[in-house]
Amino acid sequence: MTDNAAPSERYAKGMATRRSVLGDAHVDRASAGATPFDQPFQTLITESAWGTVWSGTHWTKRERSMVTIALLAALGHDDEVAMHVRATVNTGATEEDIREALMHVAVYAGVPAANHAFRIAKLALAERRAGGA
Structure with a gap:
């Protein structure tokens, strides 16, 4: 503002x-x-x-989180994928939810995009588990 x-x-x-x-x-x-x-x-x-x-009421933050991660992964927005994977601690999306979203990316947007996003997600989740930012 x-x-x-x-x-x-x-x-x-x-x-x-x-x-x-x-x-x-x-x-x-x-x-x-x-x-x-x-x-x-x-x-x-x-x-x-x-x-x-994100403030809409039809979907939960968990659902929005999964869709957002899939879209960002499909579009190759690596930094945003990592940020939203880390944010799942606040949205309620689980590691299984992230995996399933990325499986959809593989089928609908391509294996290379999903493969890259899996590497990003694994790193972001490991950092989160280790207490990193």
């Missing part, structure tokens, strides 16, 4: 959802790194992705 504008209701809802999924530390880092150049983008994703899509 800009300094002179009050956050919208959707932004506030999105920020609460974003924090509940990704954790305060991640959101604080992303917010602290925002500049006048990318702040409008941060507002956009907070309002649209988090304030609308």
Whole structure:
């Protein structure tokens, strides 16, 4: 948000959802790194992705988490795959859920994409188990 504008209701809802999924530390880092150049983008994703899509009531956070991981893996967005795998600690998606989402990626988006995503997920899960960020 800009300094002179009050956050919208959707932004506030999105920020609460974003924090509940990704954790305060991640959101604080992303917010602290925002500049006048990318702040409008941060507002956009907070309002649209988090304030609308992730805050919807038809799917659970667990279901959204599995779909998000599959989509990101299929599109090859490695950093985002790792971030959302780590976030499953907050969404209720299990390691089995992650595996099944990536199995769907193999069939519908290709084995190479799933193979790469499995490596990313294994590393992110191992880091999480070891207490890493």
